[in-house]
Amino acid sequence: MGRVGVAEVGHAVPADERIHLRDQVLVLARRSTLRSLRQPGQVVFPLLFPLILLAVSASGLTAATRLPGFPTHSYLAFALAVPFLQGALFASINAGTDLAIDIESGFFNRLALTPLRAPALLAGEIGGQLLISGLGGAVYLLVGVAFGVHIAAGVLGAVVLLALAVLIGFAFASLGALIALWLGSAEAVQGFFPLLFVLVFLSSSNLPRNLISTQWFKFVATYNPVSYLIEGYRSLIISGWDGRALALAFGIAIGIAILALTGASRSLRTRLVRT
Amino acid sequence: MSQPEGIEVEGLVRQFKDVRAVDGIDLEVAPGEIYGFLGPNGAGKSTTVLMLTTLLPPTAGRASVGGHDIVRDGAGVRRSIGAALQDVALDPLLTGREHLKLQATLQGLPRGERESRPGELLERVGLSEAADRRVGGYSGGMKRRLDLGLALVHQPRILFLDEPTTGLDIQSRTALWEEVARLAREEGMTVFLTTQYLEEADVLANRLGIIDRGKIVVEGTPAELKARVGRPTVEIIPADPDEKESLRVAMSQFGDCAVLEDTAVSVGLEHGEAQLAEVVRALDAAAIHVGTLQLHAPTLNDVFLAETGRKLEGGQVTGAAVDGAAPDGAGGRRRGRARSAR
Structure with a gap:
């Protein structure tokens, strides 16, 4: 018999075991949430850092709205999508770091x-x-609205925006878990943060793709999935209901989550060696 | 191979690339027994525990724990056992009570017990007052006691303790010994205890296996093992280290003589303590100036020395000079007994 927990995946699960599984998920999620709330850095920085960057870009890049074809007159509205994605990056690093610490400490x-x-x-x-992703999304949204951003897709659009934030947070947290289970080191997980951050900058985070004139940058932004995640958020904020943009954002987020969870499950089989 | 509450091991091996960490060990632990697994750092104690607790697959051999085969029925083994492993793996951000509730839920205790059991265990391990404090602020002894409580959450019949008192002060160590002894005495729990401390093995274990370089070199009750050595030893350090060889020659007339790396010469007195006066006379006759002379009743260290030719001190081994070989870790590897001077 090999790798008990993993081998059980996909089998028909009796009712008692389903309850046990549910309880296991809840108690571990509670632990994860408590850990985050008890480490102010895991809550404050994901909230504060993206908002500071938003303030900097919104005050410094306003002139970009005068470019022909720029989709809105408010750069703040245009840039408001970016903190959502940066928050997801923090979720990725936090989830990965916590898991790696469990591996390193023997808690695993x-x-x-x-x-x-x-x-x-x-x-x-x-x-x-x-929870942290949802909380972060709500704060970014409230800050945006407080500074005059009008959510084009309305209240329902705001709800979908938050749902997308939670989904993308989940996808990136899965990616963090994959890195942690693969490498087993908190430092290695944190080493991925700059790489992920570069992906945000090499996307349509600062300009719409059609207005990027540098060819190599435009090429990278076009093939960078982060662009489409940002454009999904952005469509709800500045355009209203854009089915294509939303389908791409939700689809890519689900794709990342599936790939990351599949990889993480495989790495878990190696890590969670039990006879 | 099916002691319902015991442990049976046959030819267990674990190979890590070029290193055979556990080299074909056999042992049996009867239900309700405290079995001490004594050996220096790197002897194979923790590797054995990891295999018996299903966290590391063996390379060869077989073992059953609580009547469950460790390879074919790992889940059955895990249901039967509690384990406090060498690293006290606790979450510094959670409180003691939160740890126990987490463990109770993951172990599948009924909802009512998930609330009541942590309180009972906190009281038993003496952490009631610190129950709602974060573990990051606990002392080493408190962490070890919580670790023991966590191992007992699901009321296992077999308990694995891997060096449970390493790094603890004597007060914390004694408190833990008392609790372990009580678990075996009052609750009939089978305990597999690894330790590098001779005193711990002597005080706690009903039976002992001494492991060195992956092999069990001797097994028995502490009294049996000490009786094997059977005679007191006298350990002498010459005032002038250059007199070590002449000291060895002078002492060889009294019995098996080992030259230890700290320049001490140890000799077993075949006719008991009465020979001490003769030893002093022989030293005088050989004009050897004595720095230190100590008479020892047989201890587990003497057993270890007799079986491996080295001393065990706080988990470190100090080698005896045998045919010019260097002690362990200094390039030489030696098996068997210290060279007899006779």
């Missing part, structure tokens, strides 16, 4: 000695970050 072995199911471990660790 403690969990492995219980009848813990592998999906519960992943869902619990990642689930805790969803």
Whole structure:
């Protein structure tokens, strides 16, 4: 018999075990949330840092709105999508770092000695970050509205915006978990942060893709999936309901989540070695 | 191979690339027994525990824990056991009570017990007052006690303790010993305890296995093992280290003689303590100036020395000079007994 928790995935699960699985996910998600709330840096920086960058870009790049074809007169409205994605990056790093610390400290072995199911471990660790992503999304939205941004898709659009923020937070937290389970080191996880941040800058975060004149930058931004995640947020804020932009954003986020979770599950089989 | 509450091991091996960390060990632990697994750092103790607790697959051999095969029925093993591993892996951001509730839920305790059991265990391990403090502020002893409480959440019948008192002060160590002894005495729990401390093994274990370089070199009750050595030893350090060889020659008339790396010469007195006066006379006759002379009743260290030719001190081994070989870790590897001077 090999790798108990993982081998159980996909089997028909009796009702008692389903309850046990649900309880496992909830208790681990609670732990993850408590850990985040008890580390002010995990809450304050994801909220503050993107807002500071938003303030800098909104005050310094206003002239860009005068470019022909720029989709809005408010650069703040245009840039408001970016903090949502930066918040997701923090979720990625926080989820990955917490998981890597559990591996390094031996807490993972403690969990492995219980009848813990592998999906519960992943869902619990990642689930805790969803709350932070949702909270962050709500704060960015409120700040934007407070400074005069009108959400073109209305109240329902704001709800969809938050849902997209939570989904993208989940996808990036899964990516963080994958990196943690793959490398098993908190430092290595944090080493990925600049790389992910560069991906945000090499996207349509500062200008619409059709207005980027530098060819190589335009090429990278076009093939950078982050562009489409940002454009999904942005469509709800400045254009209203854009089915294509939303489908691409939700589709890419789901794709990232599926790929990251699949990879994380495979890495977990190696990490959670139990006979 | 199916002691329902015991442990049975046959030819267990774990190979890491070129290193055979555990080299074909056999042992049995009876239900309700405290089995001490004594050895220096790197002897293979923790690797054995990881295999028996299903966290590391063995390379060869077989073992059953609580009647469950460690390879074919890992889940059954995990249901039967509690384990406090060498690293006290606690979350510094959670409180003691939160740890126990987390563990109770993951172990699948009914909802009512998830609330009541943490309180009972906190009281038992003496952490009631610190229950709602974050573990990051606990002392080493408190962390070890919480670790023990976590291992007991699901009321296992078999408990694995991997060096549970390493780094603790004597007060915390004694408190933990008392609790472990009580678990075996009053609750009939089977305990597999690894330690590098001779005193801990002597005080706690009903039976002992001494492991060195992956092999069990001797096994028995502490009294049996000490009786094997059977005689007191006298350990002498010459005032002038250059007199070590002449000291060895002078002492070889009294029994098996080992030259230790700290320039001490240890000799077992075949006719007991009465020979001490003769030893002093022999030293005088050989004109050897004595720096230190100590008479030892047989201890587990003597057992370790007799079986491996080295001393065990706080987890570190100090080698005996044998045929010019360097001690362990200094390039030489030696097996067997110290060279007899006779």
